Amino acid sequence: MTTTGESRRDLARGGALSFIGSATSAAMGLVLIIVLGRTLGDAGSGVVLQAIGAFTIALGVARFGMDSVAIWLLPRQLEDDRASIRPTGWFLLGTSAVAGIVCSLVLLAGTAVVEAQSPGDPVAEALRAILWYLPVASVLLTALSATRALGKVTAYVLVGNVALPTLRPLAIMVAVGLGAGATGAAVAWALPLAPAVLAAVLVLVLQLRRLGAPRTHGFLRSGVPAKAITYALPRVLSSGLEQLLIWLSVIVVGAITGPAAAGVYGSASRFVAAGMIVDTALRVVVSPMFSRLQHRGASAELEEVYRTATVWLVLFSTPVYLLLAAFAPVALSLLGESFADGEPVLIIMCAGAIITFLAGNIHSILLMSGRSGLAALNKAIAVAVNIGLLYVLVPVWGITGAAVAWAVACALDAGLATLEVRFLLRIRVSPFPGLYPLLVGLLGVGIPAWACRLLLGPTWLGLIVAAVVGAALFLVWCRLDRRRLQLSGLARASHRD
Structure with a gap:
């Protein structure tokens, strides 16, 4: 059994690689939004973002929870049932393919209904x-x-976080340059999925072959498929609701106030999503770790990994959002003058993200415990609250109301998961590990950033000065207090002994 120090080393090493991939993905996500805004304007980008939103929501159902099953089940099979890994991998891929085809047909029927009622609807x-x-x-x-569940974080990063996000803005620029409109841009966004899936499946096939001979017969009667489906069914609902929570606001804003407002809100919200690079990087690494540790019953080690990940998540994420909030007009200016109305959206969503990060990777602990039903219930409550607030606040406050609704729903979702992990799973979690790194970010970066904005205005010069001063203060603080921030062994932990 690994020690806490070894788990922290694995977290740091895998997190460093995942961070590079997440940073690349975030950067390319911003490039994508800039390309859409500059080439199609607020209305055209609003059409594309609404189509992407509907596609992504459907994808939450189409993968049929098989991605979550892979993260939960395969690390456990590595521990005590390696003969089942290869047939399990093929079962997961086959199920997600069939579910994807069914969802495509359902979505086709839905677009036909919309176009019958509103002929020529650009989103449909x-x-x-x-x-x-x-x-x-x-x-x-x-x-x-499945590749990262089996320990291949490199493939996950290169294909999912580097190649795919990089190809998308390039494809859109080529399509629009050739005269394509919003529909052509949407197709260009989807087109890189084809080479990406070939690469991912090839890597997985090679991994499965290295794990030895598979179970030759009786897999369907082994109980593994039933276990996978039982875990997946709540995740189908939960995954769809997760995407609703992310993308529903864009669609509702578009329906109530038009595609231009949807373009402004969607673009501003994508800046916030791009800033979640640390959260994404850590989640990639900790989810399989949480599954293994809970399977072993190593609660103390799990709690220590959770606390370390929470400290790092808040410490390294908060400065990004504080700078982004302080200089929101500068960031939005990259998209064009028509996107300036997104400033309050960006500020509110940055604040909401920082508050939610205090819960750490709480959703991963809940899911890796096998309680996918509870996770689905939490998402259902959060989405219901989000929808209610959207229809109350958007008509009054416009896109600012949509940002408030999103922030409240995300905080509620994280709060429910924290209570369940604390009192049902009896794992000692709380927001307290994140309070001190939050203070470091506020004092080291937040105050200098807003001071620079007041003195130099919302300008590129102000942003650069704020970033330099904030980075210097932040790094000095981290250096002087590295033990309390659990950074003393981070550099050593990110390398193999």
Whole structure:
């Protein structure tokens, strides 16, 4: 059994690689938004973002929870049932492919209904053009999750976080340069899924072959498929609701106030999503660790890994959001003058993200315990609250109301998961480990950033000065207090002994 120090080393080493991939993905996500805003304007980008939102929500159902099953089940099979790994991998891929095809057909019927009621609807047209990529995307996500569950974080990072996000803005620039409109841009966004899925499946096949001979017969009667489906069914609902929580606001804003407002809100929210690089990087690494540690009953080690991950998550994420909030007009200026109305959206969502990070990777602990039903219930409550607030606040406050609704729903979702892990799983979790790193970010970066904005205005010069001063203060603080921030062994932990 690994010690706490070894787990922290694995967390740091895997987290460093995952961070590089997440940073690349975030950067390319911003490039994508900039390309859409600059080439199609707020209305055209609003159409594309609404189509992407509907596609992504459907994808939450189309993968049929098989990606989550892979992260939960495969690390446990590595511990005590290696003969089942290869047939389990093929079962997961096959199930996600079939579910993706079914969802494509359902979505096709839905777009036909919309177009019958509103002929020429640009969002429905764009969505109809890309919905056939649903099974491709569902198999891709399942294959990537299986590769990292089996310890191949490199493939997950290179394919999912580097290659795919990099190809998308390039494809859109080529399409728009050739005269394509919003529908063509949406197709260009989906097109790179094809080479990505080929690469991911190839890596997974090679991994499965290295793990020895598979179970030759009786897999369907072994109980593994039933266990996988039982775990997956709540995750189907939960995954769909997760994507609703992320993308529903864009669609509702578009329905209530038009595609231009949806473009502004969606673009601003994508800046916030791009800032979640540390959260994404840590979640990639800790989820399989949480599954293994809970399977072993190593509660003390799990709690220590959770606390360390929470400290790092808040410490390294908070400065990004504080700078982004202070200089929101500068960030939005990259998209064009028509996106300036997104400043309050960006500020509110940055604050909401920072508050939610205090819960750490709490959702991963809950899911890796096998309680996918509880996770689905939490998402259902959060989405219901989000929808209610959207229809109350958007007509009054516009896109600012949508940002408030999102922030409240995310905080509620994290709070429910924290209570369940603390009192049902009896794992000692709380927001307290994140309070001190939050203070470091506020004092070291937040105050200098807002001071620079007041003195130099919301300008590129102000942003650069704020970033330099904040980075210097932040790094000095981390250096002087590295033990309390659990950084003293981070450099050593990120390398193999």
